Amino acid sequence: MSAKNNPTLAEQIEQLDALAAWFEQDDFDIEEAITKFEEASQVAESVKTKLSELENKITVLKQRFDTEA
Amino acid sequence: MEKTPISVSDAIALINQTLEYAYPVIVVEGEVSSFKINQSKFVFFDLKDASGTLPCFMMAMQLRTPLEDGMKIRVVAQPKLTNWGKFSLTVRDIKPIGEGSLKRSFELLLAKLQKEGLFEDSRKRLLPRMPQRIAVISSTQSAGYADFMKILNHRWGGLDVTVAHVTVQGIDAPKQIVRALEYLNQMSDVPDAIAIIRGGGSLDDLSAFNDEPLVRAIASSRAPVITGVGHEVDTSLADLAADVRAATPTNAAMLIVPDRHEMMWYADQRLKSIMVAMQTRVQQLKLRVIGTYEQHLQTIDRRFAELSRHVQLRTAFVAQLDPKLALQRGYSLLYDAAGSVITSAKVGDQVTIETKTTKLTAGVTYVSKK
Numbered sequence: 001m002s003a004k005n006n007p008t009l010a011e012q013i014e015q016l017d018a019l020a021a022w023f024e025q026d027d028f029d030i031e032e033a034i035t036k037f038e039e040a041s042q043v044a045e046s047v048k049t050k051l052s053e054l055e056n057k058i059t060v061l062k063q064r065f066d067t068e069a
Numbered sequence: 070m071e072k073t074p075i076s077v078s079d080a081i082a083l084i085n086q087t088l089e090y091a092y093p094v095i096v097v098e099g100e101v102s103s104f105k106i107n108q109s110k111f112v113f114f115d116l117k118d119a120s121g122t123l124p125c126f127m128m129a130m131q132l133r134t135p136l137e138d139g140m141k142i143r144v145v146a147q148p149k150l151t152n153w154g155k156f157s158l159t160v161r162d163i164k165p166i167g168e169g170s171l172k173r174s175f176e177l178l179l180a181k182l183q184k185e186g187l188f189e190d191s192r193k194r195l196l197p198r199m200p201q202r203i204a205v206i207s208s209t210q211s212a213g214y215a216d217f218m219k220i221l222n223h224r225w226g227g228l229d230v231t232v233a234h235v236t237v238q239g240i241d242a243p244k245q246i247v248r249a250l251e252y253l254n255q256m257s258d259v260p261d262a263i264a265i266i267r268g269g270g271s272l273d274d275l276s277a278f279n280d281e282p283l284v285r286a287i288a289s290s291r292a293p294v295i296t297g298v299g300h301e302v303d304t305s306l307a308d309l310a311a312d313v314r315a316a317t318p319t320n321a322a323m324l325i326v327p328d329r330h331e332m333m334w335y336a337d338q339r340l341k342s343i344m345v346a347m348q349t350r351v352q353q354l355k356l357r358v359i360g361t362y363e364q365h366l367q368t369i370d371r372r373f374a375e376l377s378r379h380v381q382l383r384t385a386f387v388a389q390l391d392p393k394l395a396l397q398r399g400y401s402l403l404y405d406a407a408g409s410v411i412t413s414a415k416v417g418d419q420v421t422i423e424t425k426t427t428k429l430t431a432g433v434t435y436v437s438k439k
Contacts, residue, residue, distance in 0.1 A: 009227050010199035013332070020339045023346035030354060033347055040343050044336040051329040051336075054226030058218070060209060063252055065235045065245040 009054070012047050016040060081150050088148045097123065097158065098143045098166060104136050112136075116144060116158070127160035133243060133280045134163055135177035140170040145240060162240050164276060175279050178306060182281075187288045188309040194293040196313055196325060200261035202229040203325060204292070206249045209234045213268030213299050213318040220322035225329055231260060237267035243280030250286045250294075259292050262325055265307065266297045266318045278305035287311055297321025396425045 007015070019040040022028065075083065099116035106112050112132055116123045125144060136142070143166050146158035165174040182188065207214040209232060221230070233249035236242050246265060253263055265287070277283070278298050284306045287294045293312040297320060298305055308314040315321035388394075392402060392410075404421040405411045414420055418433045 008201055009332075010201060013199065013336070016336060016339045020342055023343045028346075028350060030350060033350065037343055037347055040340055044340045047336045048333050050227060051333050056222050056226060056228040056230050058230045058232060060232040060234060061252075063233070065233060065248040065252070066241065 009047065009050055012043050012050070016043050016047065019043070078152075081152060081154070084150050088150070092148050094145060094147060094161075095158075096143060096145050098141070099123070101136050101140045101142055102138050104138050112160075114138075116142070124155065124157040125160050126157045127163075131161065132163065133282055134165055134174045134276075135181065135281075136163065137173070137177065140165055140173055141167045142170065143240075164240050171276055171279075174276075175306070178279060178281055178284070179309075182284060182306065182310070187284065192288065192312075194312045196293055196295060197261045199327060200228065200325065202231070202258065202260045204231040204233060204253045204260040204263045205266055206233045206235055206246055206253070206263065207266035207318075208237045211237060211266075211268050213237075213266050213297065216268075217264065217266045217297060217318040217322045220319050221326060224322065225326035228326065238277055242277035243283040246277070247280075247283050247286045250283075250290055254291045261292065262295060263290060263292045264295045264297060264321050264325055265311070266299075266321060268299045268318065275303060275305050278307035280307075283307055284310045295321050295325055396423065399425065 019036055022036060023033070097116060099118050102115045102117055102122075104112075104114040106129055110129050112125075112127045112129050114125050114136065116125050125146065143164045144158065144160045145162040146160045148156070149159050150156055165171045186192070205214070205217065207217070218230075221228070231253070233253060235245035235249050237246070250263065250265075253260060275298065278296070287296075287307055288310040294310075295313040295315055296305070296308045296311040297315040297318040298308060299317050304314070313324055315324050396402065402423040403411050403414070404423065405414070406419055406421075408421075411420070414433045414436065416433050416436055420431055420433060422429050422431055
């Protein structure tokens, strides 16, 4: 589940880490920085929304383990 | 009335049929004596108490717990008459009983598996920072499972959780857990981590987690295994073989997923660090632009001063050339009739002489060469 339009939480946190790392370099380009800053804001917002809304999907296997397969 | 005779083999088969019908399974407790393993395949021992002895047989691969003489055990077995006419119990399962035997069995297996390096730290794998798919092996009716799921759902979201329902205590528990582990490890999409969960219990209840095949299955799992067996004081061999040991089911949930509130804070911190970097960079660029501007201004100033000095010098020089200055100093200027300054004339010419204060017209009466 890593479609570009629907990245997972883990992928988005990684994206945020990568963006923050970009800003750690010396003499970064300010025009590019503005675009990246906007991107980081959107990702951080989406991460926070997902974290507050997402629920876990629980599946109990129908497979029985009390007898030999 | 005499019955029809049957062969020895048929008699053995008939007795075995009767035994199987009467006692398909018996559970017997006693003390082990004369324990031996033949050809690494066949296990023989006697089960005895104060007044009786029963010979027992089982396959070595079915032996899940180390045995030695003097241990008290409970066996699940089937009574059988062998082809040599000897009566024995064919053992299916063994469970050490009593604190002494449990401890001894634990120690023997611990030493054996330790020697094989099953508990080495170098074998341990890290759990993923943010798993997307985990599996839980537990009894869905247990309190430990409920605790685990409650904390898991509270802490994190968006997770696919596959639950394998098994019994987590009793003689069947290790087999079921091993089957569940095998099932999960054979899935095409192996989970990011597997949690084995149960609530607390006595040392006796925990013996399921000191089962050799289970310990081996944990050690050889493709997915990292975390145990939350719920016994803070005693460590099971399953705990030692697991990649991560959690003290309780709640603790296991805390170790397997991050906390959503902490992660929200983390995302905020990331964004803040980016903002600080942006501000620093803007300030840096501003200072650089001002610096360059001031540098240009200084260059212009310097150039302007140079030009001014140059103009002043030229003006002074040009001023020196002004003929009016010569008049001031007492010299005269000589013009012809047309008003042009002349430097020579001939006799008879009429010239105009300009002095500092007057202009006079004169006729040339004499000319001599200098």
